[in-house]
Amino acid sequence: MISKMHFYLINLLVLLSSIVSAQDNLHIKGKILESGSNTPIEHASIAIIKDGSTIDGCISEENGKFRLQTLSDFHELKVSFIGFEPKVIPRSAIESKDLLEIFLSPAEELLNEILVETERTVTQQLIDRRIINVGADLQQTGATALEVFDQLAEIQTDLSSGEISLRGSNNILLLVNGKPSGMSPSELLAQIPSSSIDKIEIITSPSAKYQANGISGILNIQLKKRIEQGLNLKFNAGVGTKRHNYGLDGNYNFKQVNFRWNYTQSKRRMYSKQWIERSYKTGTVENIYAPQDFDGSVQKASFGFDFLPNKKNEFSVSWDYVDDVHDFFNKIFYSYPTGEDSIDYLRTTSHSHLTNTWNVNYRYKINEKEHFLELDYNLNKNDNDFPLSDFENNVLLFEEQYINQNTLQRLSLDYTLPISKHLKLEAGSNWNKRNLQSQYHFTESNHIDQNHSLFDYEEDVLAFYSSFRWQKEKKYSLQAGLRYEYFKSSGGREDEHTKVSFSFADIFPSLHLNYEIDEYQKLNLGLSRRISRPHFNHINPFRLGNPYFTFVGNPGLSPEYSNNIELSYNLLNDKVSLAATTFYRYRKDVIQRIDSFTQEGIQRIKNINAGNNTSFGIETTIGKDIVPFWRASVAANYYFTKIHHTELVFWDRLYTSSIQVKNTFKTGKKWTMDLSYRHTPKRQRAFQYLNPRNRIDFAVRAKLLQKRLSLNLTIIDVFDINLFYRTTKTDFITQNTTWKFQSQTRGFLFNVSYQIIKDSNFSRSRKKRDYSHGGAIE
Numbered sequence: 001m002i003s004k005m006h007f008y009l010i011n012l013l014v015l016l017s018s019i020v021s022a023q024d025n026l027h028i029k030g031k032i033l034e035s036g037s038n039t040p041i042e043h044a045s046i047a048i049i050k051d052g053s054t055i056d057g058c059i060s061e062e063n064g065k066f067r068l069q070t071l072s073d074f075h076e077l078k079v080s081f082i083g084f085e086p087k088v089i090p091r092s093a094i095e096s097k098d099l100l101e102i103f104l105s106p107a108e109e110l111l112n113e114i115l116v117e118t119e120r121t122v123t124q125q126l127i128d129r130r131i132i133n134v135g136a137d138l139q140q141t142g143a144t145a146l147e148v149f150d151q152l153a154e155i156q157t158d159l160s161s162g163e164i165s166l167r168g169s170n171n172i173l174l175l176v177n178g179k180p181s182g183m184s185p186s187e188l189l190a191q192i193p194s195s196s197i198d199k200i201e202i203i204t205s206p207s208a209k210y211q212a213n214g215i216s217g218i219l220n221i222q223l224k225k226r227i228e229q230g231l232n233l234k235f236n237a238g239v240g241t242k243r244h245n246y247g248l249d250g251n252y253n254f255k256q257v258n259f260r261w262n263y264t265q266s267k268r269r270m271y272s273k274q275w276i277e278r279s280y281k282t283g284t285v286e287n288i289y290a291p292q293d294f295d296g297s298v299q300k301a302s303f304g305f306d307f308l309p310n311k312k313n314e315f316s317v318s319w320d321y322v323d324d325v326h327d328f329f330n331k332i333f334y335s336y337p338t339g340e341d342s343i344d345y346l347r348t349t350s351h352s353h354l355t356n357t358w359n360v361n362y363r364y365k366i367n368e369k370e371h372f373l374e375l376d377y378n379l380n381k382n383d384n385d386f387p388l389s390d391f392e393n394n395v396l397l398f399e400e401q402y403i404n405q406n407t408l409q410r411l412s413l414d415y416t417l418p419i420s421k422h423l424k425l426e427a428g429s430n431w432n433k434r435n436l437q438s439q440y441h442f443t444e445s446n447h448i449d450q451n452h453s454l455f456d457y458e459e460d461v462l463a464f465y466s467s468f469r470w471q472k473e474k475k476y477s478l479q480a481g482l483r484y485e486y487f488k489s490s491g492g493r494e495d496e497h498t499k500v501s502f503s504f505a506d507i508f509p510s511l512h513l514n515y516e517i518d519e520y521q522k523l524n525l526g527l528s529r530r531i532s533r534p535h536f537n538h539i540n541p542f543r544l545g546n547p548y549f550t551f552v553g554n555p556g557l558s559p560e561y562s563n564n565i566e567l568s569y570n571l572l573n574d575k576v577s578l579a580a581t582t583f584y585r586y587r588k589d590v591i592q593r594i595d596s597f598t599q600e601g602i603q604r605i606k607n608i609n610a611g612n613n614t615s616f617g618i619e620t621t622i623g624k625d626i627v628p629f630w631r632a633s634v635a636a637n638y639y640f641t642k643i644h645h646t647e648l649v650f651w652d653r654l655y656t657s658s659i660q661v662k663n664t665f666k667t668g669k670k671w672t673m674d675l676s677y678r679h680t681p682k683r684q685r686a687f688q689y690l691n692p693r694n695r696i697d698f699a700v701r702a703k704l705l706q707k708r709l710s711l712n713l714t715i716i717d718v719f720d721i722n723l724f725y726r727t728t729k730t731d732f733i734t735q736n737t738t739w740k741f742q743s744q745t746r747g748f749l750f751n752v753s754y755q756i757i758k759d760s761n762f763s764r765s766r767k768k769r770d771y772s773h774g775g776a777i778e
Contacts, residue, residue, distance in 0.1 A: 026072040027574040030100030032064045032079060039421075040064025041104060044081040049088075050074040055669060062126050065519075067572060069625060071669075079104065099519060123621070125570050125579055128479065128512050128526060129203040130154065134194055143714075143749065144266075145197060145221060146189035150744065151697075153635035153660040153678075154202055154619065155219070158690075164189070166216040167204065167583065167617050168639030168656045171532050171560070171591070173214030176221045179357075182382035182406025182436075184537070187353060191298050191324050193245060193264050195236045195753070198224045204583070205512065205526030205566050208465045208481025209426060212508040215532045215562045215587060226251035226260045227306065230759025236264075241747030243268040250757070258306040263299075270294040270742040277736045278601060284340070286601060289333045296326025296351075314363040324353040349388040356381045370424065374414045382406040396445040402542055403439040408432070424469045426481075432461040436491075440542040457491035457536045467510070479512040487533055491555065493541060500539070500555040506531060520573040525566075532560040532591055538607045552606040560609070562587045577623040577633075585615040594648065595687040597733045611645030629667060635660045649686035650729050656683040674699040691725035695744075708755040713748065720746035 032044040040063050048056040048070050056070040077094060080086040084104040094100070124131040134148060143151075149164060150157045156165040163170045164185045174185050181188050203210065204217040211218075226232060226249060233250035247264030276288035304318035332345035363374045386402040412430035419425055435458050442451040467481025484507050492499030513525040534557035537543065541553035566583035592610035597603055617640065623633035638657040646652040658680045665673045676697045683690040699714040724739040 026094070027067075027069050028077070028094060028100070029067045029574065030065070030102055032060045032066065032081070033101060033103050034084070035103040035105045041081055041084070044079055044104070047078045047080070048074045049076045049078055061124055063516075067574075069574075069628070123579075125522075125524075125568070128205055128207050129201050132200040132202065134197040134199060143194045144190050145192035145194065146186060147743065148194050148197065148200070149189060151676075152200075153621070153637060153658055156656060156658070156683075164219070165656075166202070166219065167585075168615065168641060168654065169216040171215040173211060173218045174221075175218060177223055177359075178220055179359075179378050179380065179410060180408060180432075181355075182380060182404075182408055182434075183353060183355070183384070187324070187351075191300065191322055191353075192221065192223075193236075193247065193266060193300075195247060195751075196223050196249070196262060196264065196300075198222045204581075205528050205564060206510065206530075207479060207512065207528075208467045208483040208508065208510045209428070211432075211461075211463070212483060212485055212506070212529070212531050213533060215530050215560060215585070217530075224249070224262075225304065227253060227258050228759060229253050231757050232755075232759055233757040235754045235756055236751070238749060238751040240749035241742065242270060243749070256308045256310075258304075258308075260302075260304040260306070262302045265297070265299050267297040268294070269296075272742050273740045275738040279734045280601075281732050285337050287335045287337065289335075291331050293329040293331075294326060296324070298325075299323045312365045314361075314365075316359075316361040318357075318359045320355075320357040322353070322355040324351070324355075326351050344393050346391040346394075347388060348391075349386060352383075352385040354383045370416055370418045372416055374412075374416075376410075376412045376414075378408075378410040380406075380408040382408075398445060399443045401439075401441040403437075403441075404542075405437045407435040409434075422471050425466075426468070427464075427466040429462075429464045431463075434459045434536070436536045436540070438536075438540055438542045452495075453542065454494040455491065455540060455542055456494070457489070457540065459487070459489035459535070462486045475516045477514040479510075479514075481510050483508040483510070485531075487559075489534070491536070491539055498555075502534065502559075504533065504559055520571055522570045524568045524570075526564075526568075528564050530562045530564060532562075534559065534591070538591065550602055550604055552604050554607055557591060557607060558589050558609050560587060560589050560591045575624065577621075579619075579621045581619045583615075583617055587613040587615065590643075592643075592648065592686065595728060596730055601733070603728075603735075608648070610643070610648045613641055613643050615639065615641040629665055631664045633662045633664075635662075643686065650731075651684060651686055651689075654684050654686060657681050670703050672701045674701075687730060688726055688728040691727075693722055693724065695722040708758070710751075710753040712751040712753075714751075715746075715748050717744065717746045 032041040033039065034041055042060060042062045042064065044060040044064070046058050046060065046066050046068060047054045048068070050073070055074060056068065058066050058068045060066045075091055077089045077091070078086060079089075079102050081104060087102055087104060089100070089102070124133070132152060146157065149155045154166070156168070157163070158165070164172065164174065166172045173180070174188070176188070176192070199222050201220040201222065202217070203220065206218055228251060231250070231252050233248070235246075235248055237246040238244065243266070245264065245266035247262070249262035251258055251260040253259075272292045272294070274290040274292065276290065278286040278288070280286070300320070300322050302318065302320040304316065307315045328347070328349040328351070330347040330349070332347070334343040334345065336342065358379045359377070361374070361376045363372055365372045382405075384404040384406070387399070388401070389399045390397045410430065410432050412428060414428035415426070417425045436456070438455040438457070440451070440453045444450070463483060463485045465481060465483040467479065469477065469479045471477040484505070486503075486505045488503045490499060490501040508529045508531070509527075510529070511527040515523045517523065538557050539553045539555045543551040543553070562585050564583065564585045566581060568579065568581040571578040589609045590611060590613045591607050594606050594608055594610075595603060596606070617638060619637040621633065621635040623631060625631050636657070636659045639655065641654040643649055643652040643654065658678065661677045663675045667673065678695045680693045682692055696718045697714065697716050698718055699712065702711045703709070704711070722745050724741070726737045728735040728737070
């Protein structure tokens with residue numbers, strides 16, 4: 001365990017190395033408004049200019065506000081946004097702590113406009129969501145989406161099970177560009193490089209616009225879409241502990257047509273270790289050593305076409321392709337101190353995931369800037385193949401093969417109408433369809449005993465929603481909505497001639513209130529009703545496990561419902577930033593994971609309806625500029641759940657928490673360093689608990705050649721102390737498990753990003769938006 005002295009010493013050394021380049025800073029804050037209507041302008045670019053070059057900058061938030069701490073030695077501040085005349089303010093007109101009100105006038109003609117690339121703030125808090133801007137945090141550069149999630153205090157990851165949790169619950173809806181996937185969360189997130197991620201939306205109190213599924217909320221990963229004018233080309237490459245990757249992305253945009261492309265390839269090997277000690281009620285003791293060798297590669301390619309023939313029409317088509325192949329060599333050594341014979345076991349497994357996604361989007365602007373009709377269609381085809389072979393003492397026992405074919409379709413229609421300056425109406429409908437065919441093949445080593453089974457599953461969700469947003473005097477805003485969803489599913493095994501069908505119709509209201517106390521402080525209140533319906537992973541009888549645990553499908557599950565309320569407070573001024581949120585959740589007919597063990601010691605994981613639960617929690621993040629070049633932040637959270645039907649579980653009081661301390665040092669214009677410490681106290685679950693863990697990560701970034709070249713070095717788990725210790729208990733067995741995951745213990749990652757071609761004009765004739773996101777997230 002690392003001592004506090006080590007941690008303070010590292011901070012002191014980095015601090016001393018930074019003092020040399022410290023300079024006087026100026027605090028600038030303001031608000032960007034549209035002249036005439038006084039409407040706040042979101043995502044306007046604020047650039048700090050010196051000698052004709054951009055040296056710093058930021059982007060305005062949803063309410064048009066911005067806050068910037070920069071070197072005082074500059075010449076002018078420039079504000080720009082597509083469709084508006086840029087505005088330049090000389091340095092002499094800006095004083096520290098002044099609140100600037102900057103009005104932009106709409107351009108009479110579609111003039112060329114400078115788009116300034118700036119680093120956004122890491123986190124933005126909107127009325128119904130929190131946005132994490134990936135890339136603004138040094139620790140997230142060059143990693144996969146799964147590793148990015150593991151860096152975020154708001155999200156809990158369990159690499160031993162592949163579970164992703166939000167507010168202590170893994171009952172979430174995971175989306176990419178607002179669309180679901182047919183893959184498991186851990187497999188999906190391991191495919192996505194962080195270099196392709198624009199931002200992550202954490203939506204814990206979704207409005208009626210969003211799909212109602214997911215008790216704890218929605219995690220939406222928005223990928224980058226390049227639409228800069230002219231020809232642009234960027235190269236990314238990385239090398240690290242038993243891993244390397246490279247990629248190329250760019251676009252060619254001329255007048256009304258934009259072509260965009262992206263290609264990445266990554267390869268990774270991991271050697272992880274697992275130790276298990278089991279004590280059975282019968283008195284038998286079993287020790288298991290299970291090292292695992294992983295060897296995988298991922299190829300991703302995407303192409304898009306955007307066509308904007310005039311001011312009213314926008315059309316977009318995209319195709320994404322992913323080929324993900326990896327092999328597992330899972331050696332297992334069983335030993336018995338109580339006298340039984342030792343066993344050497346080996347499982348070899350290959351995973352193949354092939355995914356094709358097509359998206360078509362059309363938007364028609366009726367008249368006003370925010371008055372439009374949008375149509376979006378998305379098709380996702382995902383084929384998965386899992387062949388495996390099991391050996392005992394070098395003798396083949398059997399061979400198995402799991403084949404899953406997933407097809408997801410989504411069609412949506414969205415309409416937005418600004419009724420007045422203060423009132424906006426949104427309405428729409430969507431249809432989601434999933435088809436799953438799951439096959440299972442089993443062959444004994446003698447080829448005499450063979451088994452073939454087929455499971456078919458189909459679900460449809462038809463939804464309609466309507467919501468309005470009202471704002472008065474810039475201080476008060478209200479967003480309320482209603483969503484109707486009709487769900488129908490059917491599934492069954494061909495060999496058993498059984499079929500289970502479900503159909504549900506529900507209404508889901510939502511309400512969000514926002515009060516701006518003053519220019520620095522805001523209060524938000526959110527109310528929502530959510531659902532978790534049984535899905536194919538809950539009822540699918542053919543899911544891949546390993547020799548010591550297996551999944552059991554339950555076709556008799558009923559849907560789970562929850563009523564949620566959350567209250568948040570945000571403070572942002574020149575000295576400190578503070579965000580605090582508390583929530584309460586009541587869950588009915590909870591879909592609960594139940595752990596049990598067979599007489600042979602195989603852990604069985606099954607989901608059942610387990611009565612009602614109540615949960616509450618608190619999240620707090622505070623940041624402060626210690627000195628002009630050093631910003632420190634602390635994020636802490638605590639979540640608690642009480643299970644009311646205690647006879648179904650081993651522990652009925654569940655809790656999880658974490659504390660993260662980050663120190664960011666800007667040493668001059670080119671260098672930035674980050675030192676992060678994370679402590680995860682004991683996590684208690686229904687049948688298991690995880691022991692406390694500690695981890696320190698370090699990162700440094702250099703931006704050279706007028707910011708065209710970016711170099712980033714990350715050292716993960718500097719002191720190699722981030723081991724997982726878990727204890728599982730049932731009435732039959734006590735199991736103690738220790739993991740050492742290569743991806744989460746000491747390692748390094750060096751990443752290079754270079755802008756090969758960058759058009760010098762940067763003119764645009766449209767407001768920037770992500771064409772393939774297709775309006776409402778579903």
